[in-house]
Amino acid sequence: MTTAIPVTRTSHSRLTEELREKSPFGTNYSDHMFVADWHDGEWHDARIVPFGPMSFSPALTAFHYGQALFEGFKAHRTADGRVAIFRPIANHARLNRTAARLAMPELPEPVFREGLLELLRTDREWVPHRDGGSLYIRPVYFGTDDSLMVHAANRYRFVIFTSPGGAYFSQPIRLLAEETYVRAFPGGTGDAKFAGNYAGGLLAAKLAQSRGYHNVMWLDGKERRYIEESGVMNIMFVIKGVAVTPPLSGTILPGVTRDSVLTLLRDMKFPVEERSIPVDEVAAAHAAGTLQEAFGIGTAAIIAPIACIGYQGHDLAIATGAPDSLATRVRAKLVAIQTGREPDTHNWLVYI
Numbered sequence: 121m122t123t124a125i126p127v128t129r130t131s132h133s134r135l136t137e138e139l140r141e142k143s144p145f146g147t148n149y150s151d152h153m154f155v156a157d158w159h160d161g162e163w164h165d166a167r168i169v170p171f172g173p174m175s176f177s178p179a180l181t182a183f184h185y186g187q188a189l190f191e192g193f194k195a196h197r198t199a200d201g202r203v204a205i206f207r208p209i210a211n212h213a214r215l216n217r218t219a220a221r222l223a224m225p226e227l228p229e230p231v232f233r234e235g236l237l238e239l240l241r242t243d244r245e246w247v248p249h250r251d252g253g254s255l256y257i258r259p260v261y262f263g264t265d266d267s268l269m270v271h272a273a274n275r276y277r278f279v280i281f282t283s284p285g286g287a288y289f290s291q292p293i294r295l296l297a298e299e300t301y302v303r304a305f306p307g308g309t310g311d312a313k314f315a316g317n318y319a320g321g322l323l324a325a326k327l328a329q330s331r332g333y334h335n336v337m338w339l340d341g342k343e344r345r346y347i348e349e350s351g352v353m354n355i356m357f358v359i360k361g362v363a364v365t366p367p368l369s370g371t372i373l374p375g376v377t378r379d380s381v382l383t384l385l386r387d388m389k390f391p392v393e394e395r396s397i398p399v400d401e402v403a404a405a406h407a408a409g410t411l412q413e414a415f416g417i418g419t420a421a422i423i424a425p426i427a428c429i430g431y432q433g434h435d436l437a438i439a440t441g442a443p444d445s446l447a448t449r450v451r452a453k454l455v456a457i458q459t460g461r462e463p464d465t466h467n468w469l470v471y472i
């Protein structure tokens with residue numbers, strides 16, 4: 121497949137300052153999307169077209185047998201007026217790990233990179249200018265066979281579209297330790313960004329919300345004893361001056377933000393441990409007054425301070441928002457790198 125991507129521009133751009141600067145997270149989409157199709161063993165027809173509906177057979181593989189995955193990362197305006205994408209190469213690598221898990225073809229790096237860069241150049245004006253604003257980039261990749269046979273599809277579609285927005289959570293969040301449902305189990309798909317993982321988590325989130333929490337805190341699938349993730353984010357605690365986060369054991373999503381935060385903490389010489397964390401340890405640290413902080417970590421919110429964890433009928437209240445908290449400092453550092461206000465010493469930014 122050639123890398124010269126044809127661009128069909130929309131005849132009427134929807135771009136307004138209001139949409140670009142005021143859209144809540146994930147509610148409005150920019151004018152164009154990148155699309156490529158796979159069939160007969162190859163990628164075909166990479167193109168930029170106006171964002172809009174696509175039509176499919178009701179027998180679409182993704183609807184029935186769930187071959188569907190997505191990714192999420194962001195582009196920001198930098199201090200010098202350019203636009204930089206944060207760690208797209210890491211997301212491309214994760215996309216291909218998920219694809220392999222779902223028996224889907226590999227997406228070659230040039231298709232991803234050229235499609236992404238051409239789309240962002242085409243819709244560059246959609247990148248918000250406001251502080252905290254970003255253009256969220258959503259690749260989605262799915263099986264498109266028109267057949268009810270249960271096997272890996274013979275046809276696939278890959279799409280990238282974008283959405284202007286601000287931060288995902290503004291308030292500290294309340295989580296409920298989930299002791300009934302599980303998100304993942306050894307040998308399953310927990311470390312893949314597989315669409316079905318999210319469907320499987322919605323009921324628990326809905327039930328937690330009906331009890332006044334924002335989301336669940338997932339526990340391990342075997343014993344419901346070890347902490348895994350915070351809703352759709354990774355999770356970190358600060359206990360006795362050490363930042364602790366669950367290890368990449370195959371049941372949690374290897375978050376790109378998690379990896380970035382761990383890298384920054386090591387740069388800052390902040391003590392870090394990647395290890396299993398029993399929920400009882402967190403409850404005991406809370407009782408002993410040594411649980412200093414808890415926060416979710418992910419692209420959308422970056423850092424989401426956790427103000428409360430509901431566990432076995434008790435709400436463990438956790439302090440948030442102190443200007444010298446680790447959550448505040450690490451978030452500021454990450455945002456400064458993403459927006460070109462601090463040197464990008466790890467080569468995380470890709471300028472368009």
Ligand SMILES: Cc1ncc(COP(=O)(O)O)c(C=O)c1O
Nearest residue numbers: 352353354373375376377418419
């Ligand atoms: C289940 C889950 N865990 C963790 C994360 C954090 O990953 P990342 O930092 O790559 O956004 C996400 C996605 O955003 C997620 O969906």
